[in-house]
Amino acid sequence: MSASPLTLTATASVRPGAAARRWSQRLSLQLAATDTVIVAATVLVGHLALLASSGQHVTRHAEYAATVPYTAVSLALGALWLAALAILDSRDEDEIGTGTTEYRRVIRAGVATLVITIVVGFFLGIDLSRIWAGAVVPAGTALLLAGRWTWRRRLMARRAAGLDSHRVVLLGSTETVVRTALDLAREPGHGYRVVGVALTDGPTSGTVADLRIVGGIDDVPASLRALDADTVMATSSDHLPADRIRDLAWHLEPEQHLVVAPSLTDVGGSRIHLRPAAGLPLIHVETPHQVGIGRHMKRLFDIVASAAALVLLAPVLAVIAVLVQRDSAGGVIYRQERIGRDGEPFSILKFRSMSADADARRAELTADQGKGLFKMADDPRITRVGRVLRRYSLDELPQLVNVLRGDMSLVGPRPALPSEVSEYDRRELRRLAVTPGLSGLWQVSGRSDLDWADGIRLDLYYVENWSMTQDLQILWRTARAVLSSSGAY
Numbered sequence: 001m002s003a004s005p006l007t008l009t010a011t012a013s014v015r016p017g018a019a020a021r022r023w024s025q026r027l028s029l030q031l032a033a034t035d036t037v038i039v040a041a042t043v044l045v046g047h048l049a050l051l052a053s054s055g056q057h058v059t060r061h062a063e064y065a066a067t068v069p070y071t072a073v074s075l076a077l078g079a080l081w082l083a084a085l086a087i088l089d090s091r092d093e094d095e096i097g098t099g100t101t102e103y104r105r106v107i108r109a110g111v112a113t114l115v116i117t118i119v120v121g122f123f124l125g126i127d128l129s130r131i132w133a134g135a136v137v138p139a140g141t142a143l144l145l146a147g148r149w150t151w152r153r154r155l156m157a158r159r160a161a162g163l164d165s166h167r168v169v170l171l172g173s174t175e176t177v178v179r180t181a182l183d184l185a186r187e188p189g190h191g192y193r194v195v196g197v198a199l200t201d202g203p204t205s206g207t208v209a210d211l212r213i214v215g216g217i218d219d220v221p222a223s224l225r226a227l228d229a230d231t232v233m234a235t236s237s238d239h240l241p242a243d244r245i246r247d248l249a250w251h252l253e254p255e256q257h258l259v260v261a262p263s264l265t266d267v268g269g270s271r272i273h274l275r276p277a278a279g280l281p282l283i284h285v286e287t288p289h290q291v292g293i294g295r296h297m298k299r300l301f302d303i304v305a306s307a308a309a310l311v312l313l314a315p316v317l318a319v320i321a322v323l324v325q326r327d328s329a330g331g332v333i334y335r336q337e338r339i340g341r342d343g344e345p346f347s348i349l350k351f352r353s354m355s356a357d358a359d360a361r362r363a364e365l366t367a368d369q370g371k372g373l374f375k376m377a378d379d380p381r382i383t384r385v386g387r388v389l390r391r392y393s394l395d396e397l398p399q400l401v402n403v404l405r406g407d408m409s410l411v412g413p414r415p416a417l418p419s420e421v422s423e424y425d426r427r428e429l430r431r432l433a434v435t436p437g438l439s440g441l442w443q444v445s446g447r448s449d450l451d452w453a454d455g456i457r458l459d460l461y462y463v464e465n466w467s468m469t470q471d472l473q474i475l476w477r478t479a480r481a482v483l484s485s486s487g488a489y
Helices: 005-012 017-054 070-087 101-123 130-160 174-186 217-226 242-250 293-312 314-327 358-365 384-391 399-405 428-433 452-464 468-484
Strands: 166-172 192-199 211-215 231-235 257-261 272-277 280-285 333-339 345-351 409-411 437-439
Touching: 017 070, 017 130, 070 101, 070 130, 101 130, 166 174, 166 217, 174 192, 174 231, 192 217, 192 231, 211 217, 217 242, 231 242, 242 257, 293 314, 293 399, 293 409, 293 468, 314 345, 314 384, 345 399, 399 437, 409 468, 428 452, 437 468
Parallel strands: 166 192, 166 231, 192 211, 231 257, 409 437
Antiparallel strands: 272 280, 333 345
């Protein structure tokens, strides 16, 4: 029997805490070395290109008698670039490995380098080559971003193995610490490993949900030292007043962190804004909406991408159609009524992957099925060719026509059957606020391996926090999920 996420977290957290605290310093040094190599290599290539095309010196305006060697300009540019990366805290230990701030600072450093170089060149009367502005700095910035992404992927892999994470003591009521621990264990890539809990409404020793109880709020500072933990995370609880949290902060050591986890969950960072007022750290949450220019951009992208995909995949579609027709009796295309945006029904298109009597046999197979989307790992109705098509999601390629027509989008919650929608509660009906998708956050996070509750949570997160950037990320993750065929049946 497999261990629960909390059990895995508790097991992984027994690693030496001193090494766990040093991971951010080690990663920062690794990033600094990578940045230096990339900047040096990029500037060197640009320098050699300029020497080949323009000679040894920079051309200067007529009023300036002296010349400036390209070697000096190249060295100055490289030094300025590395300084900008350092000054803008692109390797800040509190930012690396999570979120987009790290990437934004790398881009800002590139822009600052380019702007300063152009301004200084103008005032010194130096006619800098367009190679600097049009190739060296943009290409170098792209390589820096690729380097950061590569190190982050390695960091995610190490975190999945229980390494390079903040060691956390959770503080709050039994209910809130267990819920928070489950959330953190579900996504170890964020870098928080729970090593103990301090309860405000329960025992001061023993275990809860396989996690060690280290005492109450007064025991937290000593527990952090004993467990070699570097973070205390206070969860929302009626038994944890604000003045106790402030008092706790005064008793933490400089290298220890206090994190407050509000009860508000599944809200994207782009919708959250901290606006202090009257001494209160007010959290403003933007209202979810799917209107305006973003919606039109999404539709335009769907039209262009689906049309291009249909043209490029036409030979593949033809081959699949022939295989389906020869494999078993029945039509090539299977049509089924689904529910789209705002509850509007439409006919979804698929390559037929089941026997012709699949719908008639559905009732007997779903007799013991609970609420939610019907999926079977060994569905007897699936044909021989259909099993291969479903494994790699090739049966869904005709839905590109649905996308082109506007019934569906490339990304969104999967369209549900009318019978499934009839069982939705008020919260689940929010799935219908957006156009259903060919792929979605549910599909790239586990596909059929996730249960109904987790799938709905992911779909609602997508609906409430939609962005074009998130759509592109989901499409990228979709390609990886399809190739690995994880959770597909």
